[in-house]
Amino acid sequence: MLRSFKNLARKSSNIAAQKLAAETFPKTFDKVLIANRGEIACRVITSCKSLGIKTVAVHSEADTGSKFVKLADEAYCIGPAAATESYLRQDKILEVIKKTGAQAVHPGYGFLSENAEFADLLEKNGVTFIGPRSPAIHAMGDKIESKIVAKKAGVNVIPGYDGVIRDVDHAKEIAKEIGYPIMLKASAGGGGKGMRIAWNDRECEEGFKLSKQEAASSFGDDRILVEKYIDKPRHIEIQLIADEHGNALYLNERECSIQRRNQKVVEEAPSVVLTEETRKAMGEQACQLARAVGYRTAGTVEFLLDSQQNFYFLEMNTRLQVEHPVSELITGIDLVKEMLRTAAGHKLSITQDDIGIHGWAVECRIYAEDPYKSFGLPSIGRLHKYSEPEGTGFVVNENVVTRCDSGITQGSEISMYYDAMISKLVTYGKDRNDALDKMKDALDNYVIRGVTHNVSLCHDILRCEKFIEGDMTTNYLYEKYPDGFKGHQLKDREEENKLASMFAALAVSRQLSQRNVLSNDSFSVNVDIAGVGEREAQVNYNSTLNCFDIIVDENTFNLSADIPVDQDKQILNFNNGDVHTIQTYKNSASGDLTIQYMGTLFSAKALPSHVASFAKLMPEKPKIDESLLVKTPMPGTVISVAVAQGDKVVIGQEVAVLEAMKMQNSLTAQCDGVVKAIHCKQGDKMADGDLIVEFQDLVAVAE
Numbered sequence: 037m038l039r040s041f042k043n044l045a046r047k048s049s050n051i052a053a054q055k056l057a058a059e060t061f062p063k064t065f066d067k068v069l070i071a072n073r074g075e076i077a078c079r080v081i082t083s084c085k086s087l088g089i090k091t092v093a094v095h096s097e098a099d100t101g102s103k104f105v106k107l108a109d110e111a112y113c114i115g116p117a118a119a120t121e122s123y124l125r126q127d128k129i130l131e132v133i134k135k136t137g138a139q140a141v142h143p144g145y146g147f148l149s150e151n152a153e154f155a156d157l158l159e160k161n162g163v164t165f166i167g168p169r170s171p172a173i174h175a176m177g178d179k180i181e182s183k184i185v186a187k188k189a190g191v192n193v194i195p196g197y198d199g200v201i202r203d204v205d206h207a208k209e210i211a212k213e214i215g216y217p218i219m220l221k222a223s224a225g226g227g228g229k230g231m232r233i234a235w236n237d238r239e240c241e242e243g244f245k246l247s248k249q250e251a252a253s254s255f256g257d258d259r260i261l262v263e264k265y266i267d268k269p270r271h272i273e274i275q276l277i278a279d280e281h282g283n284a285l286y287l288n289e290r291e292c293s294i295q296r297r298n299q300k301v302v303e304e305a306p307s308v309v310l311t312e313e314t315r316k317a318m319g320e321q322a323c324q325l326a327r328a329v330g331y332r333t334a335g336t337v338e339f340l341l342d343s344q345q346n347f348y349f350l351e352m353n354t355r356l357q358v359e360h361p362v363s364e365l366i367t368g369i370d371l372v373k374e375m376l377r378t379a380a381g382h383k384l385s386i387t388q389d390d391i392g393i394h395g396w397a398v399e400c401r402i403y404a405e406d407p408y409k410s411f412g413l414p415s416i417g418r419l420h421k422y423s424e425p426e427g428t429g430f431v432v433n434e435n436v437v438t439r440c441d442s443g444i445t446q447g448s449e450i451s452m453y454y455d456a457m458i459s460k461l462v463t464y465g466k467d468r469n470d471a472l473d474k475m476k477d478a479l480d481n482y483v484i485r486g487v488t489h490n491v492s493l494c495h496d497i498l499r500c501e502k503f504i505e506g507d508m509t510t511n512y513l514y515e516k517y518p519d520g521f522k523g524h525q526l527k528d529r530e531e532e533n534k535l536a537s538m539f540a541a542l543a544v545s546r547q548l549s550q551r552n553v554l555s556n557d558s559f560s561v562n563v564d565i566a567g568v569g570e571r572e573a574q575v576n577y578n579s580t581l582n583c584f585d586i587i588v589d590e591n592t593f594n595l596s597a598d599i600p601v602d603q604d605k606q607i608l609n610f611n612n613g614d615v616h617t618i619q620t621y622k623n624s625a626s627g628d629l630t631i632q633y634m635g636t637l638f639s640a641k642a643l644p645s646h647v648a649s650f651a652k653l654m655p656e657k658p659k660i661d662e663s664l665l666v667k668t669p670m671p672g673t674v675i676s677v678a679v680a681q682g683d684k685v686v687i688g689q690e691v692a693v694l695e696a697m698k699m700q701n702s703l704t705a706q707c708d709g710v711v712k713a714i715h716c717k718q719g720d721k722m723a724d725g726d727l728i729v730e731f732q733d734l735v736a737v738a739e
Contacts, residue, residue: 072144074443077104096122196263222251286319308506407493421485495635540573543642562648672696
């Protein structure tokens with residue numbers, strides 16, 4: 037049974053934040069190089085600047101004009117766009133260190149953040165790695181070794197095979213021993229890459245192949261391990277901080293169950309289900325593991341939690357996590373500053389008794405991706421309009437309402453070379469409901485133009501009754517949207533009419549803006565909403581009160597007429613007290629309008645009724661049957677082509693593998709047929725929607 041949100045959101049005296057604020061921060065470094073990019077580079081630079089530490093940025097040619105490059109005191113280009121030729125080039129980073137005299141390197145997350153070789157290289161050159169020592173990175177970076185170490189440290193582990201899987205037959209043999217379902221995981225993996233769930237031998241064979249390919253591509257290490265898959269699990273992680281004097285503290289937990297392809301979408305702190313006893317047990321086991329490997333700096337131990345509060349070790353991330361802001365907000369502790377402190381050899385200034393839970397924090401990862409394709413396939417492009425909700429940047433204390441950690445500005449480009457994340461949008465509240473309400477408002481006020489994004493998915497998750505009740509597992513998205521995400525679904529006729537009234541109000545506002553109206557006026561507007569249908573709206577404008585009375589299907593909607601049609605956002609105030617912030621995407625003379633409502637885009641033609649009657653006479657364009665075509669669902673690189681011209685294929689058969697954002701994606705035939713033409717080869721760079729393979733159907737071939 038779920039516990040009361042109110043009890044979970046207990047207020048502490050926030051002793052940790054008070055002690056840190058009162059203390060003079062000790063001397064750490066004069067100059068720090070940030071071996072990363074984007075929002076995490078901006079995040080680290082901000083904390084460094086607050087301590088008077090000079091910062092050095094390294095960047096690729098593609099990132100020359102980026103926000104983090106401008107924020108740093110010094111910046112140096114170290115190579116072309118591809119990460120293997122820039123951000124992963126240890127030799128080039130070392131050259132910049134020597135040139136600038138940087139005393140320490142903060143790796144952020146990803147790239148070299150968990151690379152033991154890089155940590156050793158820095159140490160040999162007298163440079164401090166703002167992270168753990170290389171033995172800890174090595175022990176926890178290898179999933180096989182980390183499981184063995186965790187067992188010895190008294191940490192609960194998932195049943196599985198404690199060794200490297202030789203081949204696919206070995207994987208199937210182990211699967212039968214521990215029982216399906218199983219999880220195939222890259223030994224050196226992280227971030228959901230190289231992970232597949234298999235429920236039978238066929239899925240084991242396919243998953244083993246794709247996991248090995250992803251592992252080799254992402255980590256240069258194709259070793260695979262197998263473990264029991266825990267059905268209906270919650271993903272709970274413990275944030276910890278440790279110093280090299282043997283002190284290790286846990287900063288409570290984060291709920292990270294809302295994810296797709298093993299990558300998180302929505303996170304929050306604390307969790308709605310964790311009991312005080314389980315929190316303490318998980319935290320203490322995390323600290324036991326940290327001490328067992330001589331850990332220092334910030335880190336995260338990830339667990340799977342079942343319905344009976346049993347928990348099992350997943351992995352330890354020996355770095356700063358993407359979702360660290362929610363932990364900062366409920367504890368008041370700046371984790372980057374603590375990382376600087378421990379890297380310089382200082383003891384932690386706080387104890388476990390100082391750490392409480394103060395309020396609630398929710399984070400949405402805003403990605404440049406299409407949530408209607410497998411819950412989020414990458415989208416690339418230039419942000420021709422970009423405006424963040426009103427926020428306070430990288431603030432970590434509990435007074436912040438909205439925090440937007442981003443590394444972009446208007447005009448920035450989202451490229452295929454790097455992760456598709458635009459920002460981490462975080463809201464803080466006195467309790468969970470307060471934090472969720474603030475997040476909905478922040479999403480409504482977030483203007484992103486130029487790429488497809490996942491705001492609609494985040495918005496819909498927050499409004500789902502199961503999520504509001506805290507009823508979730510790592511399969512949440514697949515259970516809630518078994519046929520894929522379709523956007524916000526209008527719940528009834530009344531909501532459809534309300535949406536029609538919004539379109540009518542915008543259409544009439546446009547007409548009013550084009551001429552001076554000195555008296556009351558009346559308009560008849562035909563609103564044809566895509567996927568919903570037509571509505572006739574009678575709009576009466578009251579110039580004295582500057583308001584609209586809109587009648588749709590005998591429903592009357594009264595709202596303010598003060599609608600700035602030339603702006604991206606409009607706030608619509610209804611007479612029943614409802615307030616909706618919508619965004620306008622198009623406002624053309626032809627009557628085509630697109631608005632963002634509840635996070636989802638809705639399109640309509642809103643025309644004067646007499647004009648709409650003529651528009652119905654226009655012929656419709658014929659629809660093209662694309663079942664005989666296999667197109668790229670996202671930009672990426674062709675890794676392999678599995679068919680040749682003239683081959684017979686069956687529905688579901690793999691025809692090619694596409695890599696995008698370091699993830700391997702199997703492209704399959706949508707019907708039975710014969711390969712007519714292949715439009716790409718291994719290594720080709722493909723844009724979204726490019727043609728891969730073209731088929732003839734079997735009937736046409738027979739004729």
